[in-house]
Amino acid sequence: MRITACFILITAALLNACAGAPPLDMKDVDTAITPSEAVARLDKLRGRRVLWGGVIVSSKNLEKGTLLELLAYPLNDRQRPRLDREPLGRFIVEHSGYLETVDYAPGRELCLTGTVSGTKEVKIDDTISTYPAITSEQLHLWPKGGDGEPKFHFGVGVMFHN
Numbered sequence: 001m002r003i004t005a006c007f008i009l010i011t012a013a014l015l016n017a018c019a020g021a022p023p024l025d026m027k028d029v030d031t032a033i034t035p036s037e038a039v040a041r042l043d044k045l046r047g048r049r050v051l052w053g054g055v056i057v058s059s060k061n062l063e064k065g066t067l068l069e070l071l072a073y074p075l076n077d078r079q080r081p082r083l084d085r086e087p088l089g090r091f092i093v094e095h096s097g098y099l100e101t102v103d104y105a106p107g108r109e110l111c112l113t114g115t116v117s118g119t120k121e122v123k124i125d126d127t128i129s130t131y132p133a134i135t136s137e138q139l140h141l142w143p144k145g146g147d148g149e150p151k152f153h154f155g156v157g158v159m160f161h162n
Helices: 002-018 035-040
Strands: 049-062 065-072 089-095 109-124 127-141
Touching: 035 089, 035 127, 049 089, 049 127, 065 109, 089 109
Parallel strands: 089 127
Antiparallel strands: 049 065, 049 109, 065 089, 109 127
């Protein structure tokens, strides 16, 4: 009986760990700031820590780091982008290290913490737009496909015998 109870507790703990949010440092993060607000109030929000996420639009390795352009979405309680919601606008991520652009490719979902560092002008077709720039601190690239939830269910039942 003890072995069964111990097995159930360990299994439940492991399943809970798998389904949790990515281990991002949330200290001093302002979750209320949106990309459009960061552009509009840059003077007051520069240097503030944010938690943003979305879908990668483009990625480019530079001499000193990697530049990502993301289409922002609201995040769920696990910090995964909610693609079923309206996008919040685009933003630029300035990452100081090398990121493999095959992994950080267009269409991949990403969440991150970082600081508002300024703005960047980006040309899309014939239009030049201004987007907030974030200096990344922590990145979490979500697995391809699916919603990241376990594909099985665990339950406890009761059985009666005659």
